Structure formats: C-alpha cells, structure tokens
Amino acid sequence: MRKSSIVVVGSSNTDMVVLADHLPGAGETVLGGKFFMNPGGKGANQAVAAARLGGAVTFIAKTGDDIFGKQSLELLKGEGIDTSHILTDKENPSGVALITVNKDGENCIVVASGSNAALTVADLSTLKEIIQQADIVLLQLEIPVSTVEYVAAVAAEAKVKVILNPAPAAVLSDHLLRQVSIITPNETEAEMLTGISIIDQETAILAAKKLKDKGVHTVIITMGAQGALLLQDDLCVMVPTSVVKAIDTTAAGDVFNGALAVALSKNISIRNAVDFACKSAAISVTRLGAQASAPYKHEVV
Numbered sequence: 687m688r689k690s691s692i693v694v695v696g697s698s699n700t701d702m703v704v705l706a707d708h709l710p711g712a713g714e715t716v717l718g719g720k721f722f723m724n725p726g727g728k729g730a731n732q733a734v735a736a737a738r739l740g741g742a743v744t745f746i747a748k749t750g751d752d753i754f755g756k757q758s759l760e761l762l763k764g765e766g767i768d769t770s771h772i773l774t775d776k777e778n779p780s781g782v783a784l785i786t787v788n789k790d791g792e793n794c795i796v797v798a799s800g801s802n803a804a805l806t807v808a809d810l811s812t813l814k815e816i817i818q819q820a821d822i823v824l825l826q827l828e829i830p831v832s833t834v835e836y837v838a839a840v841a842a843e844a845k846v847k848v849i850l851n852p853a854p855a856a857v858l859s860d861h862l863l864r865q866v867s868i869i870t871p872n873e874t875e876a877e878m879l880t881g882i883s884i885i886d887q888e889t890a891i892l893a894a895k896k897l898k899d900k901g902v903h904t905v906i907i908t909m910g911a912q913g914a915l916l917l918q919d920d921l922c923v924m925v926p927t928s929v930v931k932a933i934d935t936t937a938a939g940d941v942f943n944g945a946l947a948v949a950l951s952k953n954i955s956i957r958n959a960v961d962f963a964c965k966s967a968a969i970s971v972t973r974l975g976a977q978a979s980a981p982y983k984h985e986v987v
Contacts, residue, residue: 691742691951693820694944695810695837696729697802697828698747698762698772699781700754701936701976706786709794718786725761726783726976727802728826728853731937735944735980736824737765739966741951744768744820746813748805748829750780755801761977771813775801781828791932791971797828797854805829807836818844824947826851826940831858838865847950851943852879864901868950870943871897872908887924890915894922906960908942908967910935916960925960928968937976942967944980962986 706718725734733745745767749755751774758780762769781800787793810817810833817823823841825834825848834850841848842865850866852858855878863869873884882893884907894905894917904918913926945966949959965986973979 691821692736692824692947693744693746693817693822694729694733694736694824695746695817695829695833696732696824696826697727697781697799698725698730698749698755698758699727699783699797699802699828700724700758701726701783701785703785703787703936703975706788708788709786709792716786722975724975724978725758726937727781728828728851728940730758730762731940731976731980732824732826732851732944732947733762733767734765734977735937735941735966735970736948737767738980738982739945739948739986740983741944741948744771744816746771746810746816748773748775748801748809750774750778750801751776752780754780754782771816773805773809775804778804785936787934787936787974791934793934793936795936799828802829805833807833809833810836814840817841818846820846821951822847822849822947824849824851824943826853826943827856828854831856831862835859835862835865838862841865849943849947851939853939860900863897866902868904868906868946869897869902870906870908870939870946872910872939876907884909887912887915891917891922904956906946908939913964914942914960916957918956921957923957925957925964927964930968930972932971934974934979935971937979938967938971940976941970941980945986
C-alpha cells in the first residue's frame with residue numbers, strides 16, 4: 687500500500703456565507719450584502735490547503751447521504767485528495783456552517799455538525815492501517831473528542847507525527863496532549879487550554895511553556911497579524927507574517943495547519959515550516975471563502 691504523506695481526519699461542511707457591514711448582536715437583524723455557498727469544515731479546509739500546497743493527502747471524514755455530501759466529495763476529488771476513506775452517513779445530514787463576515791474581514795460562525803458528530807471510534811477502527819502508514823496525521827476538534835483521542839493514540843503508538851489544531855476551543859485531557867507532537871492553538875484556544883490570557887508575546891510564551899509541560903513536544907501559538915510563536919526544545923521565536931489587507935479570515939488557521947503539515951512532510955525545518963505556514967495563511971485572508979481562499983504552492987514565495 688502506498689504510504690500517504692499526510693492523513694487528515696476531521697470535518698467536512700458546507701459554508702453558507704453572508705457579507706454584512708457589521709456582525710449582529712443578540713436579537714439584532716443586520717441587512718447584509720452578498721450570499722454565497724462554499725465547501726468548508728476544518729478538516730476539509732486543511733486537506734485542500736495541504737493538497738494545493740503540494741502535499742500527498744488522504745482525507746478521512748463522514749458526510750451525509752445528501753447533495754451537500756456528494757458535492758463535497760466531488761470537489762475534494764478535484765483537488766487531488768484521496769477520498770476513498772470518506773464514509774457516508776445514512777442517518778444524519780452533512781455538516782453546515784452559517785457564517786457572517788463584516789467589512790473588516792472578521793467573522794462569526796455557527797455550525798450544525800450533522801454527520802461530523804457521528805464519526806466514531808468504531809468507524810476509525812477499520813482504518814488503523816491508514817493512520818499508521820502516514821508521515822503526519824492532522825487533527826482538529828469538529829469531530830468527537832473520543833475519535834480525536836483514538837486517532838492520536840494510534841498514530842503516536844506507530845510513531846507517526848501528530849499535529850493537533852485545537853479548534854474550536856475546548857478543554858482537553860493531559861493524556862491526549864501527551865500523544866500530540868505539535869499543537870497549534872490561536873490565542874483564545876491557548877487560553878482555554880492553559881488558563882493564561884494572551885495579550886502579548888510574553889504571555890504567549892508562558893502559555894506555550896505550560897502546554898509543553900503537559901507533554902506536547904512543539905507548541906505553535908498563532909497570533910493573527912503578529913505571526914506565530916514557536917516553542918520547541920531550546921528554540922523560542924516569534925515568526926512574523928506578511929502585512930496584508932484582510933478581507934475574510936474564515937479559514938486562515940486551517941490554511942496555516944495544512945501548510946505546516948506539507949512543509950514538515952518535506953523535511954523542512956520547523957522554523958522555516960512555520961514561516962511557510964504564516965505566508966500561506968496571510969494570502970488566504972485576502973480572499974473570500976474557506977477552501978476557495980487556500981493558495982497554491984507557486985503563490986507562496
């Protein structure tokens with residue numbers, strides 16, 4: 687069996703996006719501008735980003751037996767992703783995300799998980815070999831945490847590098863963190879995991895060290911326009927990002943993680959891999975949409 691470079695296990699959604707002047711408050715109706723639908727979901731976004739940037743990608747997910755699921759599958763195939771291990775859920779609909787984007791590119795998102803929430807340990811138990819043969823396994827938190835824990839344990843036992851993007855923000859067990867090679871929270875997610883409010887580089891370092899003390903070998907805290915803080919062994923550095931005009935930040939973190947996985951799969955140093963990921967994410971925020979915003983390899987210089 688061909689060894690896959692990157693195996694992404696995660697969610698697939700259809701994003702329904704409305705552009706508005708500002709994000710609505712509680713009970714507020716905002717008359718928006720354009721509406722469009724895009725393929726999304728953190729897992730699928732990361733798989734597409736990795737594939738466009740030159741990675742050999744296998745995607746493991748669960749979609750509904752509906753038009754959204756079928757469309758997602760065809761689009762993923764079109765990106766050159768191995769979709770042979772995407773399961774079909776006969777009981778639950780495909781996942782959907784409702785997204786509002788304001789004039790500054792900030793967003794708010796509500797997700798109906800659907801079939802993503804039904805991707806179980808039992809489903810993955812038949813795919814152990816795929817996970818064990820990977821160079822890198824990339825995980826997020828839009829599928830059940832029990833499934834994430836199972837995949838991380840299988841990968842760690844096989845000495846496969848595990849990248850965990852702990853999004854959406856959640857409290858995670860120390861046992862899971864010990865299975866993780868690299869964790870990539872943003873400031874909010876890092877605070878959820880450590881209890882440390884990140885307001886600058888100094889507090890980001892404190893949070894990173896706390897995560898490292900929990901057993902994670904490498905910590906990368908993404909900090910938007912400031913770049914990303916990298917902590918690995920004796921290396922602690924703030925990696926800057928490109929200065930751009932943000933239009934839509936929806937999938938910036940997903941592009942970052944997909945790019946990071948690709949760079950590491952090609953044996954690029956961790957410092958240069960984070961730099962590549964920052965540059966890729968910066969390009970993505972200048973474009974609308976989730977998967978649509980992911981750059982191609984030749985665009986990242």
